[in-house]
Amino acid sequence: MALAIHDFGKSYGGVPVFRHVELLLEEGGVYCLRAPSGAGKTTLLRILMGLERPDEGWVEGLKGRQVSAVFQEDRLCPALNAAENIRLANPGCSREALHRELLELLWEDSLAKPISTFSGGMRRRVSLLRALLSPGELLLFDEPFNGLDDQSRQAAVDYVKKKRNGRTLLFTTHHPEEAEALRARCVIWVESLKTWRLER
Numbered sequence: 001m002a003l004a005i006h007d008f009g010k011s012y013g014g015v016p017v018f019r020h021v022e023l024l025l026e027e028g029g030v031y032c033l034r035a036p037s038g039a040g041k042t043t044l045l046r047i048l049m050g051l052e053r054p055d056e057g058w059v060e061g062l063k064g065r066q067v068s069a070v071f072q073e074d075r076l077c078p079a080l081n082a083a084e085n086i087r088l089a090n091p092g093c094s095r096e097a098l099h100r101e102l103l104e105l106l107w108e109d110s111l112a113k114p115i116s117t118f119s120g121g122m123r124r125r126v127s128l129l130r131a132l133l134s135p136g137e138l139l140l141f142d143e144p145f146n147g148l149d150d151q152s153r154q155a156a157v158d159y160v161k162k163k164r165n166g167r168t169l170l171f172t173t174h175h176p177e178e179a180e181a182l183r184a185r186c187v188i189w190v191e192s193l194k195t196w197r198l199e200r
Contacts, residue, residue, distance in 0.1 A: 001061045002026050003048075003138070003168065008057035010043055017043055021057065021196050023187060025168060032179035033172040033196070035189030041172040042072055044196070045140050048170070068136025070144045070171075074123040076130075078116035082106060085115060086130045093133060101133060104159055105152075120147040128156055132163040139164065141171035145178055157181045 008021035017040040025031055033041045046052045048062065049069055068089075076085050083098050093101075102111055105125040115123060124147050131139060144160070145153045160169070160182065170187075173179060179186055186199040 001065070003062060004060040006057050006059065008044070008047070008054045008059075010040065010047070010052075010054050016194050018196065019056075019194050023196060023198060025170060028166045028168055030164075030169045030182050030184040031171075031187055031198075032182070032184035033170065033187050034174075034176070034179065035196075039189045039191075042142055045069075045142050045170070045172065048138075048140055062138070065138050066134075066136045067138045067140055068131040068134040069139075070127050070131045070141040072142040072146075074127045076115045076123055076126060079114055081112055081114055082118075082126045082129070083111065085126060086133055089130050089134045098133070101129060105129060105155060121149065121152055124148060125152065125156060128159065132160065137167055139167050139169040139171075141169065143172050143174070145173065145175070153178070154181075 003025040005021055005023040005025075009019040010017045021044070033044065035041055043052065047054050048059065049067055077088070082102055083095070086098060087093060099111070105128070106122065110118070110122065115126065118126070124145070128141075128144055131141065145156055148156055157178065169182070169184075171184070187196050188199050190197055
């Protein structure tokens, strides 16, 4: 089912963040929100996640659909290890299968350690694993590769390609090469209109 955003608008303190947003995201497509900081990328994702409400407009194709998210902050439980964090969102995943998935992006000797000992890049990879291994039909990722070095970023991009499984993906990034690597259709910011438009 396509996701259709109609006439979205959002303001804070009377100052518009964006207005009159009209987007049609086709089922199974990959889309990238590209814009400078302050253009409302995170706000738009938070509205689609149900964490905020638009001041105006509505969305079709979202009701009843499960969302898997990578937030701008990692939102992991620091006292738990990577597998324990992922099982909170996906309790049906077997230990053996989860162990194999973790080794796609993490080292064996890190798996028993609590998240509190992980670097920022390692936490980002756990956040990606958690979202991609969850059963959500719609993937909403806020700067999912932030803090990763080139080698880790390539591994994470390859993992997203492998595990997306035809699900619709909308993600934000400041790096055009990430959009290119995922063959994403870009949603670009039109500053003069304070709105988003799908790139032709």
